[in-house]
Amino acid sequence: MRLTIRILLISLAVSLFCVLYPIYVIRPFRAQGVRELQVALAVSQYRPVITLISACVALLALAGYWQLRESPRRRIIASAGAVLAVALAVMARVNVYELMFHPIEHSSFTAASQTKLEKDEKVIAVLVNGEARAYPIRSMSYHHLINDTVGSRAIVATY
Amino acid sequence: MRDVAGLRLTFHLAGINNQNFLMRDEQTGSFWQQISGLAVSGPLKGQQLTLVLSDELTLATWKAEQPQGTILDDIPKYAKQYAKKDWDVRMKKVATVIDFPERGMKARDLMLGVRAFGVSRAYSYEQVIKEKLIADRVGGEPVILVVGMDGESVRMFRNRAPDVEGVSDFYRLDTNHAAALMMDSKTGSEWNFQGCAVSGKAQGVCLQQIPVLKDYWFDWRNYNPKTTIFEAKK
Numbered sequence: 001m002r003l004t005i006r007i008l009l010i011s012l013a014v015s016l017f018c019v020l021y022p023i024y025v026i027r028p029f030r031a032q033g034v035r036e037l038q039v040a041l042a043v044s045q046y047r048p049v050i051t052l053i054s055a056c057v058a059l060l061a062l063a064g065y066w067q068l069r070e071s072p073r074r075r076i077i078a079s080a081g082a083v084l085a086v087a088l089a090v091m092a093r094v095n096v097y098e099l100m101f102h103p104i105e106h107s108s109f110t111a112a113s114q115t116k117l118e119k120d121e122k123v124i125a126v127l128v129n130g131e132a133r134a135y136p137i138r139s140m141s142y143h144h145l146i147n148d149t150v151g152s153r154a155i156v157a158t159y
Numbered sequence: 160m161r162d163v164a165g166l167r168l169t170f171h172l173a174g175i176n177n178q179n180f181l182m183r184d185e186q187t188g189s190f191w192q193q194i195s196g197l198a199v200s201g202p203l204k205g206q207q208l209t210l211v212l213s214d215e216l217t218l219a220t221w222k223a224e225q226p227q228g229t230i231l232d233d234i235p236k237y238a239k240q241y242a243k244k245d246w247d248v249r250m251k252k253v254a255t256v257i258d259f260p261e262r263g264m265k266a267r268d269l270m271l272g273v274r275a276f277g278v279s280r281a282y283s284y285e286q287v288i289k290e291k292l293i294a295d296r297v298g299g300e301p302v303i304l305v306v307g308m309d310g311e312s313v314r315m316f317r318n319r320a321p322d323v324e325g326v327s328d329f330y331r332l333d334t335n336h337a338a339a340l341m342m343d344s345k346t347g348s349e350w351n352f353q354g355c356a357v358s359g360k361a362q363g364v365c366l367q368q369i370p371v372l373k374d375y376w377f378d379w380r381n382y383n384p385k386t387t388i389f390e391a392k393k
Binding site: 022026027028029030031032037038041042044045095097098101102103104107108109110111112113115117118119120121122123124125126127128131132133134135136137138139141142143144145146147153154155156157158 | 162180
């Protein structure tokens with residue numbers, strides 16, 4: 001096998017591992033072991049850089065391979081591999097959880113006396129420096145967290 | 160609190176660990192466990208977020224206590240996907256990936272968990288709601304668990320009032336009077352759901368509130384392996 005193809009395959013394998021391993025370990029409805037979770041989180045931490053390098057290496061390898069004047073079919077397959085490496089570098093930057101549970105980007109609040117929610121709705125309530133805030137469980141069990149400032153203190157509410 | 164190690168962090172939902180969410184901060188990329196506020200991976204690993212005392216209340220109870228408060232609005236775009244009122248009861252049907260079938264407990268039993276005075280202890284939510292007032296000891300400290308007028312909200316207080324010698328016996332008043340829902344034997348004072356005496360010798364005194372977390376047994380037990388469970392005296 002050509003050296004350039006080997007390099008391309010290795011960088012593709014590295015990118016695939018970086019993207020797929022955390023998804024495999026940290027997926028819902030699977031028990032997470034302490035060790036594998038640590039590895040998966042460490043991979044998540046460094047994968048934006050690793051997959052970027054790996055995509056660059058794959059593109060350079062493709063450029064090298066292109067010079068070898070191989071058959072068009074082989075060139076297409078090699079190109080597809082490099083494109084996949086680039087796609088994985090993009091995927092490594094996507095937060096799947098925020099695609100599933102959309103985050104609250106612009107929060108607004110209503111006075112307790114004005115809310116239209118029913119009285120038996122459940123809320124998570126805090127009182128910080130005299131300022132009272134409530135987060136309805138109906139929305140918190142969807143968004144799961146909100147970055148907020150209450151009583152001039154920065155807090156995160158999570159459910 | 161999201162100020163830690165000199166930084167103000169902004170959190171995102173970023174993963175799941177045995178059905179307890181992981182959060183990630185924008186500033187350092189560290190991962191934080193939802194239940195504990197502990198950084199479990201990344202540059203801030205080992206750091207701990209300070210817990211803000213919070214209550215799980217019905218809207219009616221909260222509005223009565225905090226008429227000046229503000230409540231988070233629905234995000235209209237996603238409101239259709241929001242949960243029904245009995246979300247935590249519906250979730251009981253969802254399978255768990257870990258289980259601790261000890262002491263007759265089922266994975267999705269709803270518990271009220273407390274970590275205080277060096278120990279962790281759990282109470283069956285159903286049992287607390289039924290009994291309305293429970294006197295107990297947590298790590299040797301006398302506490303009371305009391306159910307609000309709405310029959311759903313629960314708070315725990317340290318059973319030591321400033322300026323009142325020793326431990327008092329509390330009784331749940333059988334009343335629909337929102338201002339006072341229990342009475343203590345020592346001072347004969349009436350107390351409200353915020354743990355403050357509204358009449359009697361102790362008037363104006365407030366008991367110290369202790370945070371409790373409503374959680375499923377499997378999750379509580381996973382993060383509190385040494386937890387004890389309250390059992391009613393027979």
